[in-house]
Amino acid sequence: MNHVHSLFFLIFTTLILPACGSDNTQSTTSNKSSEAPGFVQLNTHFFSVSCAQSSCHSGEKGAGGLSFDNPKTAYEHLLSGQLSNITAGELGFKLVKSGQPAQSFLLHKLITDSTSLAVEGLGAQMPIGDLQAPGKKTLQAVKGWIEAGAPYDGLDFEADFTTNESVDIYTQCDATDEEGMLACFGTPPNPAEVMRLHTKALTIPAGSELLVCSHLPITPEKDIFFRAMVGHQMPGGHHIALYSAFAPVNSDTPVPCGTGSEMENYRFLAGAFSGGKALVPDTIAVRLPAGQQLVIQSHYINSTDKPITVMDVLDLTLTTPDDPNSIADNLVLNLSEFEIPAQSTGYEVSYTCGVGREIDIYSIVGHTHEHGTLLELEHTSAATGTTLLYSESDGVLMREGGSPVVLDSPLHLVPEDKLTIRCRWDNPFNEVLTYPTEMCAAIMYYTPAVGFLVCGEGDEVPQIFGAESGTPGCQTLDAPGNKNGVGKACTATGGECAENEKATLCLALFDPTANFCSFLGCETDADCGDDAICHPESGSSACVPLICSD
Template sequence: MKKFLMGSLLVAGCASESESPFIDGFDPPAPKSDEMQIVAPAVRNVAPGTDITMCAYIDTRVDVDTDVIAYHGYQSVLGGHHVILYSVAQQQAANAHECTEDDMINARYIAGSGADSPPAELPPGVVFRIPANTQLMVQTHWINATDKPIDGQGAFNLKVTSPKPEHQTAQLFTVVDTLFEVPVGNGHKTSTECTVGQAMNVFTMGAHMHYWGTHASITHTPAGGAGKMIYDHGWTEEDVFDPPRNNYPTTAPFKLAAGDKIKIDCTYNNTTGAPLPFPAEMCVAWQYAYPLTQEINCTDGNWPR
């Protein structure tokens, strides 16, 4: 197995030293001296009308625990919807395939972005940790709305440092509605609510919808208390990749306790002429929170066991 050090270029695939690891038109910047770059293999010939999420397992490891303190994700623009970097517990030979539920149960969030997303910097003392000797997996989502096959690719530049005793490890916590279909027309609403299973400190909160979303709100209900809307935003196409965010300093994080409830409400205007099921459209509340060591996805009101 290959190992890497900070500042090295990680390339999945068979590119020679003289051959670019990137597809035509995709050229993320080289990593800086305190960064490392993760490059996913190209996704080839995504057929017209296809909506597909790919998981690429990379045959590369970090040899020591490595803390990510900032990152910038890159994805080729044509058809690109998101790119997410995970470390995985159950390792496998390097390969790329359409993602399954087993892939996501296996994953620990490291970084995430969209084709037009800005760079992200974590608050001082908060990190996403890559455990030593764990495999990396890059998930990419592609929606080909053209009439021709397309190629796509994703990459990350990660600013990293050695772990320190004062570092708080963060993870992604999502509240996801999958049991809906958006009919044609304006004003359809859907929502889901999650009862939180453990205490956490939230430092960033946002919503996620696709192109037909018009409004998203998030309500927090303390255990035994009254609900209060804490996120309330209209939605545009630009918000798909760069959504409005609530940011909280580590000196005053948004605290969630076991038994609290988080509810996401989404509104849509479906102009496609056909119903939009999940995942063509989405309704997600997402939070970056600490201290967590595993991604938590509360799907359709079900806290993971």
């Protein structure tokens, strides 16, 4: 059987608090103020409570390189961290500018609402999640600390917290039952114009975060198209994403999903950050594929000392494309065969893929995990030479959805053009890091859509997932399969596997020669049933009929 590409997840549009350049102030942990709180007190009562979540400013390498787990390291970074938000630097900000609160990006991100920050090009209000936002006393303590020269130690203070209810990015709701929570999102839109999707009620324990996938009882019988998506989340929401499942999951209970092999079953469609608009350029239409179950991924952070109950809603603005060339799909450069040596710094891999067809690119987002230190995407053409399209150096930021780029105008590519992806990592561990613990992927929207395009190691041009192919399949066209459905003949978009008891995934989605039904995650040949074997592939496994096993 041909190589089956490993798929991956993407969560879009989080804009984490970036590190900024310092002025000439030298950070020292020996200075102490008798007039204002110090960083020690701020970290104890505020930063470690509201900001040190595992997906934000915690762990070995927090978002923007800022982790509050080690107070001395965090303090030094706040006063001398390197600039990563270009716009903030152009506006004269430093992360913390000693003696100048108005030019301290940290304070600006705490006191300015997300709408205003977005207009300025400075991301979202901190802390993300809206639940443990600093109150008036806490904000005054942060301001006073900066005014006093940002000392490491100082006076104790009493922190207070609030929720930014004036900020309308979250849906406020007192109800905890499904019907009552749905009512909090207002009157449902006209279903002829907007498709509304929602999760069940989700409960997040105190002081924890939740990343789950809700499998909706919706599998379109024919392709549906949308031109915009708006995500609605309740306080604590970090992001919401829409996927389709290659193989349906019959579960009413949301299941954990994130960076593991379970994401190989999901195809990313669109995502939104903290209850906002998805990154879908206005001029394209995105397809909800026929025969694939719809899935909502929800990410919440509960930084309070009490459990919270929430719900997510997605509104998809429907469209009927007049021009088939406006239908978009994903083009992905995805590397999965790297091995990052133990205790290594700056380990780098790159791969060049020919475009192979005439297409337009509309947006780009990079994806590594937290040990990534660089992801670049280059375009090379005979006419213009080599151009850097995308560059990001913050692995935590990319893990949480990256910094997406929407091109000012579509980039037109011709078959002879080439795209090169380059990733770099630091590995502090005593063991080798491989896929999917780390990742290297660049994801783009492209038109005209011919299917889900993926290019990985060994591919000269992107391979088409979800499109018919003239390549002969290994299975006979009328094969019924065994009692599990393994080996039943299928086509990439025909839905022939949907009624099988177990083998509900058509592998033709990944490899046009693998025109048979299967399922992932088998452990032994016996799991697959008669006339089939369990075939290991790219960190996962799939059942393969004997006729296709050579």
